[in-house]
Amino acid sequence: MAEVLAEGYNVFDTAKSPSGTVKYLSAPADVIALIQSGKLSEHILLVQGGTTTFLAPALSMGALGVITMSGAPESHLGILSREFQTPCVMTAYLTSSESRYVVGATDPSHFDEIAKALDGRKVRLDCTDNEVGRVVADD
Amino acid sequence: MTTTEGKKATYKKRYEEGDDGLRFQDLTYTGNFVGLEPVTDGIKGDKMLKARAKSGVLEKVSKDDVLNGQFSIDELNDLNNYLAWNIWDVLVMRATEGVSGMIPRQEYEILAFMHEFYRWPEILRMTTNEVGPQGVMDIGASARREIGTKVNSVHDWCIGAVGFGMGRCGLLALEAIGPDDYVAESNEILKFMQRVLWGKRQDGYILNSQDRYRCRIHEEDFLEQLTAQVETLEPGSPKHGAFTQFNAATELLAFLHHYDNRLGLGDTGPYELPDGNLLILRDLFVNEEIYHWSDVSEDAKLPHAYTLAMIIDPEKMGLEEIRVNDISTTFTRPKNYIEAIIGGAVFAREKWDTPMGEVYPIKIDELGDHLGRVQQATLKLYTKTSKMCRRDLIWNGQYVYYIDMILPHLRKAGTYEKACRDYDLWEIDQRVSNYYYDITKRGFAQETVPSKIFSGAGYLPFSENADLRSSKGRWL
Numbered sequence: 088m089a090e091v092l093a094e095g096y097n098v099f100d101t102a103k104s105p106s107g108t109v110k111y112l113s114a115p116a117d118v119i120a121l122i123q124s125g126k127l128s129e130h131i132l133l134v135q136g137g138t139t140t141f142l143a144p145a146l147s148m149g150a151l152g153v154i155t156m157s158g159a160p161e162s163h164l165g166i167l168s169r170e171f172q173t174p175c176v177m178t179a180y181l182t183s184s185e186s187r188y189v190v191g192a193t194d195p196s197h198f199d200e201i202a203k204a205l206d207g208r209k210v211r212l213d214c215t216d217n218e219v220g221r222v223v224a225d226d
Numbered sequence: 227m228t229t230t231e232g233k234k235a236t237y238k239k240r241y242e243e244g245d246d247g248l249r250f251q252d253l254t255y256t257g258n259f260v261g262l263e264p265v266t267d268g269i270k271g272d273k274m275l276k277a278r279a280k281s282g283v284l285e286k287v288s289k290d291d292v293l294n295g296q297f298s299i300d301e302l303n304d305l306n307n308y309l310a311w312n313i314w315d316v317l318v319m320r321a322t323e324g325v326s327g328m329i330p331r332q333e334y335e336i337l338a339f340m341h342e343f344y345r346w347p348e349i350l351r352m353t354t355n356e357v358g359p360q361g362v363m364d365i366g367a368s369a370r371r372e373i374g375t376k377v378n379s380v381h382d383w384c385i386g387a388v389g390f391g392m393g394r395c396g397l398l399a400l401e402a403i404g405p406d407d408y409v410a411e412s413n414e415i416l417k418f419m420q421r422v423l424w425g426k427r428q429d430g431y432i433l434n435s436q437d438r439y440r441c442r443i444h445e446e447d448f449l450e451q452l453t454a455q456v457e458t459l460e461p462g463s464p465k466h467g468a469f470t471q472f473n474a475a476t477e478l479l480a481f482l483h484h485y486d487n488r489l490g491l492g493d494t495g496p497y498e499l500p501d502g503n504l505l506i507l508r509d510l511f512v513n514e515e516i517y518h519w520s521d522v523s524e525d526a527k528l529p530h531a532y533t534l535a536m537i538i539d540p541e542k543m544g545l546e547e548i549r550v551n552d553i554s555t556t557f558t559r560p561k562n563y564i565e566a567i568i569g570g571a572v573f574a575r576e577k578w579d580t581p582m583g584e585v586y587p588i589k590i591d592e593l594g595d596h597l598g599r600v601q602q603a604t605l606k607l608y609t610k611t612s613k614m615c616r617r618d619l620i621w622n623g624q625y626v627y628y629i630d631m632i633l634p635h636l637r638k639a640g641t642y643e644k645a646c647r648d649y650d651l652w653e654i655d656q657r658v659s660n661y662y663y664d665i666t667k668r669g670f671a672q673e674t675v676p677s678k679i680f681s682g683a684g685y686l687p688f689s690e691n692a693d694l695r696s697s698k699g700r701w702l
Contacts, residue, residue: 114327116612118608119608135325136324136325136327137323137324138323138324140326140481140482141327143479143481143482143608144605147478147604157322157324158322159319159320159322160319161317163481166555167474167477167481170470170474170478172564177322191673217560
């Protein structure tokens with residue numbers, strides 16, 4: 088079985104299992120640049136927040152899959168990824184690390200660690216479980 | 227193959243009196259019930275709150291009760307406790323979502339909460355004086371024969387849950403007010419909310435959670451006019467894809483247009499159809515003319531609202547529970563209902579006051595043009611928003627809450643212009659203006675207030691000594 092790099096909340100259960108290179112997006116300018124590059128469909132998008140607005144044009148233009156470092160299926164991004172049927176793993180944490188997201192008490196190093204570990208990795212999202220979404224190594 | 231294959235729909239059990247519903251989350255709620263059994267989410271949570279109430283205000287109430295001029299202290303406290311739990315029920319998991327990266331939402335939210343609590347009472351009182359208590363109930367009732375109207379669950383709920391509940395909670399957390407201050411103003415807000423919601427539902431309840439998360443407000447003959455337009459959608463077909471893609475893209479723009487909150491989205495239902503399928507009606511507001519950033523939607527020639535009729539086959543997804551919650555959002559178990567959509571229709575309403583007779587259907591095969599314009603407006607609004615400074619984003623967001631949450635009611639009452647002219651609706655109260663500099667100190671907006679709001683700990687009850695006539699007696 089392929090290595091599970093990260094796990095989090097599964098936003099909705101789906102047989103879709105998109106594969107792509109993780110692209111960490113840290114600012115709106117990154118999102119706009121990605122859209123303009125024409126390479127949106129090559130990437131699984133990694134973002135810190137679990138809100139909709141930050142990823143708006145990427146979702147609208149057909150993002151393959153999303154990983155967030157905070158948020159839950161009831162958040163706006165959770166709702167939208169379900170409506171778009173874009174597989175989404177939220178509040179993902181590295182299976183190799185003890186660090187976990189805690190509302191209002193998470194050090195920036197937590198997000199840095201996840202971004203560093205996943206950015207550029209070829210991964211596949213496994214969202215068949217009702218509750219747990221998995222980020223699986225695909226390289 | 228999905229995980230739901232082979233499962234039978236069991237959702238109708240949720241409507242049996244003895245059923246406690248499913249748990250959508252493991253967390254429990256304490257609020258003002260310290261020392262008592264923790265309260266759950268969902269149907270069971272509603273039952274627990276009703277059982278703990280000291281008055282009958284959470285049960286079905288009569289028209290005379292609603293027309294009555296004010297609540298007693300017990301009724302105010304029961305509503306305070308119920309709304310606090312209801313807020314937790316629909317929003318606590320959203321508390322995990324962290325920073326937007328785009329819009330400082332927690333900052334604008336807390337400013338708007340406090341602004342609403344200070345400023346809405348006199349504006350809602352003026353509106354009640356203009357149209358009378360029955361007129362306020364009629365505003366709610368107008369939603370029964372309209373689609374694309376913001377007189378909906380989320381706006382109506384916000385009057386009390388946000389303006390009173392979270393506004394008072396924020397001011398208590400800031401120690402700007404005490405628990406027994408502004409009793410009369412609290413009553414004014416909650417009465418307005420109760421009247422609108424009661425008039426809309428017409429079944430004695432005011433909130434969807436009191437009715438096992440159903441918001442079945444439309445008259446049958448009105449619904450039949452809409453369902454007559456529904457086209458069959460084969461899951462996996464291009465037509466199904468066009469409908470669901472349009473739904474998602476438009477919903478996204480509605481969120482963005484309303485600064486990442488749910489005022490752009492309004493679901494009603496589930497309505498059970500004669501063939502056993504379920505209908506959800508979804509209003510998506512993508513062009514709100516009072517916002518200056520609506521120029522992107524004007525340029526794209528988008529209507530005020532699109533309304534989608536979605537037919538869901540409960541057997542196809544093995545539906546176990548469906549909730550249309552009080553912030554107008556549909557959640558199901560299993561979570562994925564998109565693949566179970568087997569029919570759909572789309573309608574457009576050009577302006578907020580376009581007569582219902584002029585609301586027109588759009589064939590699903592013709593959605594491509596609309597989708598392109600929705601995407602164009604989304605990219606344009608995103609680019610525009612990303613260039614705004616933090617202060618503009620915060621105050622814009624503040625207006626979306628403070629103005630939009632009561633805008634539909636003022637419009638229907640014909641008092642919006644008067645509120646702008648005579649009550650300086652778009653001005654910012656000096657107290658709130660000054661709080662702008664306090665909300666980022668010691669994590670007030672990002673930690674203190676969310677913690678008090680989501681845990682329920684901040685919704686302090688009115689004491690036995692509270693006087694219904696009290697405003698703020700002292701500033702010590």
